[in-house]
Amino acid sequence: MNKIIKVGMAELDICKSPDGISTLGLGSCVGVVLRDPGTKIGGMVHVMLPDSTKIRNSENIAKFADTGIHALIQKMIDAGANRNALVAKIAGGAQMFNFQNKLAVIRVGDRNIEACKEVLHAEKIPILAEDTGENYGRTVVFFPEDGKFIIRAVGKEEIFI
């Protein structure tokens, strides 16, 4: 009997096989999942903004790519995961509206994706797969048992990466 742990906007959590972890309706936010194949511990962070150092109010560490991914890594190590074995998958970062606008905030999906990749790269965690960008929302479910990352979108076939 496995349960699915729910991660909300600007939250993070971990789970252990056979449980799964999920977030509903990712838009411009990015869902980063990590997995240690040995212990089958997995985790997810729902990143809203690229950089905590650019924001005055940054107490909620799960909100940002940098602090959120670091906190998730630590939480997984605390649960017994092997730091050096971690692998990642990412999804989300859509551009929900087509504004041809000067405001950088509209492109925040792209900036979130880039920031997550940079942090993962700096932490030497390989990104095994991604389903990012485009212009639609995604519901994602991750199973640390086999690393399957299921992605659902409105009016589209379910895929897994």
Added chain:
Amino acid sequence: MGFEDLNAISMQYMDVLKELGNIGAGNATTALAQMLQCKVDMKVPQVKLLAFNEVGATMGGEEQIMVGIYLMVEGDITGSIMFLQRLESAKHLVSMLMGTEETGGTDFSDMELSALKEIGNIITASYLNSLSTITQLRIMPSIPDICIDMASAILSVPAIEFGAIGDNILLIQTQFTDDIELDGYFVLIPDLESYEKIMSSLGM
């Protein structure tokens, strides 16, 4: 009043929003009734300050399919506004406006999409006019853009804008009833400087 953190938002500001919601919804009711040629009534708008993870549930679930109409605001204040409604009420509105049969699914024709944008335009303009009238500030909306997707995904856009200043999002919920059933959510996101302008123009 400086505005640095939504968590520390004043009751005064909530009252301003509530009043704005009332006047705006009143104007929107008149405009909708004229456009649809039917009776439209409204309920007293609710102003809610919600944590990010509560927002989806408020609208009937994170995966509830909604139609979001989003506009940039320029002039004396800058920022953006969004009007959200459930897919079913959007379908219903469009069929009333165009005098066509209601269709299923999540698709809209180009004509229907532009009708929806027009409805969004009218409703958001009603709110912006009331804001402009009570603050005496010049407020100009851009052309609208539309998105049909899961509630959480659409709301991630304003949430990210609020995310830069706090962990909450401000919603005005408005219900139109009578010949139509329209449950709409309205999100107004002035930037920091504009918040101060709005408050000081009201003598707060």
